[in-house]
Amino acid sequence: MTIEGAQYTAIELDGIRRQLTEHAKPECPRCQVAMTRRPIGGGSFGLGYARQRDWLICGKCKRSALFDVQRGTRN
Numbered sequence: 563m564t565i566e567g568a569q570y571t572a573i574e575l576d577g578i579r580r581q582l583t584e585h586a587k588p589e590c591p592r593c594q595v596a597m598t599r600r601p602i603g604g605g606s607f608g609l610g611y612a613r614q615r616d617w618l619i620c621g622k623c624k625r626s627a628l629f630d631v632q633r634g635t636r637n
């Protein structure tokens with residue numbers, strides 16, 4: 563059994579992630595509408611590095627995707 567219809571495919575997720583890393587406003591690959599971005603803090607910020615997750619939700623088809631986003635690239 564597969565869960566169909568409620569999730570993005572891996573290819574679609576990849577496209578959204580690319581938009582995120584390019585600091586573009588992510589769009590739903592299915593609806594072509596801007597997705598709502600909801601940052602989720604990883605709890606405490608006293609861990610040396612602030613790891614944050616971005617939760618992207620499409621207001622139209624209600625699909626959502628969770629991404630690990632590294633903040634403040636230091637290298």
Ligand SMILES: [Zn+2]
Binds near residue numbers: 623
């Ligand atoms: Zn959508």
